Amino acid sequence: AQSVTQPDIHITVSEGASLELRCNYSYGATPYLFWYVQSPGQGLQLLLKYFSGDTLVQGIKGFEAEFKRSQSSFNLRKPSVHWSDAAEYFCAVGSGNTPLVFGKGTRLSVIA
């Protein structure tokens, strides 16, 4: 069965510090992987996606993610966090026309 695990429910980082959000997936076929961000009371916005090719993908707002097949991971990173990055982040996996399967999310808090 397809599943996505985001081990960290809540992470707090200082503004300007680096960030890594973890995502592990279980998928029977070649996975397509996504990261979304959700601000309070809003819908989800796509940050980046991986389909094939270069395993390091760049997204919007200075985020990047690296696909590691051997570890079944797709961790999201940002070198320097801004206060406006405080939000909830969701990792998702899918393939072809099948609906995406989402992790439970990681809430990011940013402190001064």
Add this chain to the structure above:
Amino acid sequence: SQTIHQWPATLVQPVGSPLSLECTVEGTSNPNLYWYRQAAGRGLQLLFYSVGIGQISSEVPQNLSASRPQDRQFILSSKKLLLSDSGFYLCAWRYGTSLTDTQYFGPGTRLTVL
């Protein structure tokens, strides 16, 4: 460009009352459409998806139903709401014609059942 609308944005309903949430997509044709529910601390739960008019797949058996009366319209309904139906409801769409299509989300509807 494509846009997705949901209404209402917020809704407060008594237990046992009916529900109708609407989602429409503009700027595309024959999209795949999805309804998700987001309850506190539980991530996104896929409720229904549709690959065409009148075609509905249910992922979770419950007192909710979905319909797709037009190509770009997706409706979530209930005859009698339960307290447990409270949550944030998100509609999403994707083209569905390419393996690499991306899923996009609407702004959501906050439903509170009292």
